[in-house]
Amino acid sequence: MAGIRIAALLVFHLVSSFVSPSYAGYAGEQTDLEKKFLDMYSSTDFKTRVTAYVLTGDVSSDLLKERLRKIVIQKTGVERTAILYALNWRSSNEDEQMAFIESVPTDHKGIKQLLEVDSGAKSYLKGPVYLFIIDLLGSYAGRHDIALEKLLRIYDQSDGWMAENVSSMIQGAVDVRVEIESNRLRREKGK
């Protein structure tokens, strides 16, 4: 889905061009892209902030990741989940992985807000039929029981194409679990 993610990033650049950046006060050498993202993190607009958090996952920048690690401490709800998504995308830090899974909401209001952000209704993420944060949760659901349980709760509250996606993620997680169990049984049989 790299094409879709890049498309979303381009949309984000268009959005960010409407915000006048204030570069003063940042320490060290920063690229224009990093400056723009840092500006978005402190935007007063919720949609801008969560879009910036999610798309940081695609930006190779230690500076941005470090900034997000500082910001995440002050955040709750879907903003916290979006930041932890960015820190986990293309990363294998188990502590951050568990923090991300734990942050995914299970209450009706929280799941609704997550679906709205992830589908672009309450963000500038416009990847066609692509769920960003929930897709990452789905990628963990084959091995993490809590991730699968949360995915099932999200499925219960999703509709239309979003429900189709989550349903496919659940199928994928079940496939992974079946494969793990089959391999275990084969190994036991071979002993």
Next chain:
Amino acid sequence: MWIFCNEILTSPFGDQWNAVSGTHSYKYMPLPKGEYLIGETFLVNPPEFQKGAYRDQNGFAWFTRLQPTFSMPRTGLAIHPDGNLPGTEGCIGLKDFDTSRVYSSLKNSRGQKLLVC
């Protein structure tokens, strides 16, 4: 006007395709009756995305957004090939082996109305 009725999608020119809606799970009923506006139509790449949920049997994956003209609690409703498991979560899922013709028709129908009966 496009019409979806009795599991048949009909174009304003009278072309017809077999389709289903809402038979995927216990959860959701078919697309509610009423009038919708046809939105953007786009290709889904790669076609295997989400276990081929939006892909026809010929390997062609695409998606058309639908906007209800009335108030209702449902969201994310659309038209697309009925890939992966048979049935949909409320979307209109096209059953034909090759859906490229209906894709082309819908791509040129943005802003037109769809009546669901």
